Amino acid sequence: MKIGDILVFENDELIALNKPSGMLSIPDREGKEISLKTLLQEKYGQIFTVHRLDKDTSGLIVFAKNEETHKYLSRQFEERQTEKIYVGLVIGSPMDKKGRINKPIAENTVKRGMMIIHQRGKESLTDYEVLEDFGIYSWLQFRIHTGRTHQIRVHMKDIGHPIVCDELYGDGKPLLLSSIKSKFKLSKKEEEERPILNRLALHAYKLKFTDTHGKLFELEAPLPKDIRATLQQLGKRKKK
Numbered sequence: 001m002k003i004g005d006i007l008v009f010e011n012d013e014l015i016a017l018n019k020p021s022g023m024l025s026i027p028d029r030e031g032k033e034i035s036l037k038t039l040l041q042e043k044y045g046q047i048f049t050v051h052r053l054d055k056d057t058s059g060l061i062v063f064a065k066n067e068e069t070h071k072y073l074s075r076q077f078e079e080r081q082t083e084k085i086y087v088g089l090v091i092g093s094p095m096d097k098k099g100r101i102n103k104p105i106a107e108n109t110v111k112r113g114m115m116i117i118h119q120r121g122k123e124s125l126t127d128y129e130v131l132e133d134f135g136i137y138s139w140l141q142f143r144i145h146t147g148r149t150h151q152i153r154v155h156m157k158d159i160g161h162p163i164v165c166d167e168l169y170g171d172g173k174p175l176l177l178s179s180i181k182s183k184f185k186l187s188k189k190e191e192e193e194r195p196i197l198n199r200l201a202l203h204a205y206k207l208k209f210t211d212t213h214g215k216l217f218e219l220e221a222p223l224p225k226d227i228r229a230t231l232q233q234l235g236k237r238k239k240k
Contacts, residue, residue, distance in 0.1 A: 153200075
């Protein structure tokens with residue numbers, strides 16, 4: 001994969017990318033899998049982590065190219081001065097079409113790598129809005145005011161509408177076209193149906209922040225092909 005293929009914005013201070021689902025933002029402890037940061041370091045040398053996305057979440061991620069920018073942007077994230085907008089497909093149809101989830105998130109002491117809602121956790125605040133209700137699924141926009149691990153995923157599980165294809169907090173089942181399309185027929189070439197969506201249906205869509213010169217940035221990462229195709233099919237089903 002080339003950096004140019006996923007580039008959203010670049011200048012002398014920072015670089016913004018549209019991270020593919022399934023790719024690490026930064027190297028993990030084992031260091032076996034390739035990460036975005038590693039790819040950037042190979043090209044630019046020094047690169048600084050400002051924030052990160054879950055491996056399975058796609059979308060907008062920003063890295064700094066120098067220490068000054070790194071400190072400045074990191075402070076904005078820590079002090080909640082950035083605006084972070086995500087979009088995602090959830091199972092079912094939320095009763096409240098707009099809402100705020102304000103529940104603390106803590107690490108699960110039994111299952112490593114999993115988060116839970118617990119009083120010992122840190123404050124976690126998510127605003128959500130249903131953009132389109134497809135009945136079996138709903139397309140939502142999220143604004144997160146805190147940056148907890150798996151925040152949107154944990155909060156959506158808590159209100160009974162987990163993110164589609166979420167193996168940790170949902171059923172993890174891939175989305176098949178046959179479950180959307182009533183007259184679906186498998187092509188003769190295929191022995192079994194290939195999923196239309198087979199990864200976490202969550203995308204970091206927009207980011208608003210200022211640079212060291214006070215210039216306001218509003219960046220957007222286009223939706224990946226698999227999510228676009230899924231929404232198109234759900235839209236067709238709704239019109240019938």
